[in-house]
Amino acid sequence: MDNETLGLIILLLSIPGSLWRLWGLHTGRFKPHFFSWFIWALITFISFGAQWHEGAGPGSWYNLSAAVLCLYIAVFSLRYRQTMIKRIDWVCFILSLLAIVGWVLTHNPLVAVMIVCVADVLAFLPTFRHNWRNPWDDQLFGYTTGAINYGLSLLAMDVVNATTTLHPIVIIITNMSFVAMALWRRRLMPRQTTA
Numbered sequence: 001m002d003n004e005t006l007g008l009i010i011l012l013l014s015i016p017g018s019l020w021r022l023w024g025l026h027t028g029r030f031k032p033h034f035f036s037w038f039i040w041a042l043i044t045f046i047s048f049g050a051q052w053h054e055g056a057g058p059g060s061w062y063n064l065s066a067a068v069l070c071l072y073i074a075v076f077s078l079r080y081r082q083t084m085i086k087r088i089d090w091v092c093f094i095l096s097l098l099a100i101v102g103w104v105l106t107h108n109p110l111v112a113v114m115i116v117c118v119a120d121v122l123a124f125l126p127t128f129r130h131n132w133r134n135p136w137d138d139q140l141f142g143y144t145t146g147a148i149n150y151g152l153s154l155l156a157m158d159v160v161n162a163t164t165t166l167h168p169i170v171i172i173i174t175n176m177s178f179v180a181m182a183l184w185r186r187r188l189m190p191r192q193t194t195a
Helices: 003-027 034-053 057-080 087-106 109-133 140-155 162-188
Strands: none
Touching (some): 003 140, 034 057, 034 109, 034 162, 057 140, 109 162
């Protein structure tokens, strides 16, 4: 199978996870924080740009679709007026901007990818903390399908190097660590039902 076909298959496989996330968003079951999702969109657009620059080809298509989805969620989240911006949000935002500056100054997209990987992990920490306390509050399906799709995207890369693969690998590790933690915590803290 050629990389273009695999890239298209990955995009098709991403539809259920995206629809699940959008359904939760539009029904109010998922109330995202604007700044966090804006940062994830920025990080993912930077990662996609680095992959595209390095010639990743169809292996980068899922990253672009994920960036667009993050941006849509960020814009839509403004209706919930959850605008409390925490220090960690600012740190991640500044790191994202530094990633762009680092790329421009060094002419090396790997610098940007390494910085966005740090920013991405830091941006995930509040989600980890929240779900440690409230393991039933998030939809694990989207994180699981995201990790699977990023794994498949590695197979569709036209060029495989640290610049094209580092960020997807970090996302796979953080997503699956998050899912494992949430499932473990759910076993310890059964869902509370109201009578």
